[in-house]
Amino acid sequence: MEISFDSNCFYADPQDISNQTELLRGEWVPGSPLGVYWAMGRQVPDDVAIGRSTTWYYLSPRVQELFVDGGLTGWSRYPIVLHDQSGNVCPGYAGLSITGRCGPIDQQGGKVLAGQKPGKKFVRRIGIYFDESTWDGSDFFCPVGDNSYIFATKRVKDLFQANGIEGFEFIPLAEATWYPHAS
Numbered sequence: 001m002e003i004s005f006d007s008n009c010f011y012a013d014p015q016d017i018s019n020q021t022e023l024l025r026g027e028w029v030p031g032s033p034l035g036v037y038w039a040m041g042r043q044v045p046d047d048v049a050i051g052r053s054t055t056w057y058y059l060s061p062r063v064q065e066l067f068v069d070g071g072l073t074g075w076s077r078y079p080i081v082l083h084d085q086s087g088n089v090c091p092g093y094a095g096l097s098i099t100g101r102c103g104p105i106d107q108q109g110g111k112v113l114a115g116q117k118p119g120k121k122f123v124r125r126i127g128i129y130f131d132e133s134t135w136d137g138s139d140f141f142c143p144v145g146d147n148s149y150i151f152a153t154k155r156v157k158d159l160f161q162a163n164g165i166e167g168f169e170f171i172p173l174a175e176a177t178w179y180p181h182a183s
Contacts, residue, residue: 009167010045011052012036012082021148024055026076026097033079034095043085048167049093055148058082061092063165070159074100074138100138103131104145107180125180128173 014034022028039052049058058080059067067075077094084090110127130143139153157170 008042010042010049010084011039012045012049012058013039013051013053013056014080020053020055021146023078023095024098024148024150025142026099029076029078029097033081036080036082036093036095038083038085045082045084045090045093046167047165049082049090050167057096058093059096064092064094066159066163066165070155072139072156072159074098074136074140098140098142098150100141101134101136102141102143102151103134105130105143105147105149105178105180110178123180124177126175126177128176128178 014036017023017034019028023030036049036051036056036058045058045060047060047063049060050056051058059077064077076097076099078097080093080095082090082093106129109129110125112123112125128149135141139156141151142149143151151173152170159165160168160170
């Protein structure tokens with residue numbers, strides 16, 4: 001799942017958060033609601049508000065209900081107080097954390113993007129692979145390790161499409177581009 005940035009989205013950021021990745025991965029839950037404030041884009045949020053960092057997603061009450069009613073697994077929510085451009089509170093929104101897991105990404109997997117030389121420090125690859133036996137079967141999941149990747153099943157994609165939830169692009173892992181860790 002990738003963010004599709006455009007001016008029709010509502011972007012908002014929390015203040016003073018140093019453990020962004022842990023928040024996304026459900027490894028840290030704030031003890032009190034995070035204040036989240038409009039940053040750019042639309043004046044008011046739609047079904048999903050997005051942070052300018054790749055780790056922040058805020059779900060409307062409707063989307064949270066769809067996830068629960070649809071029986072989607074591998075996600076949790078954390079408390080937020082979302083403010084629109086005028087400073088008004090948008091009730092019922094919650095932050096999205098991904099709790100499903102799979103094993104680490106195969107750092108040698110995928111094809112080297114054309115025009116690059118294998119063995120260079122930051123070689124871009126096409127195709128993200130992991131040992132499927134390490135996947136816990138969740139609908140939302142991320143690989144172990146220090147990363148902010150979010151993977152989602154076709155079930156998630158179908159639910160988003162059937163309910164008109166926008167702001168995300170679902171890219172098959174075999175077609176995703178990425179940079180392996182430098183060695």
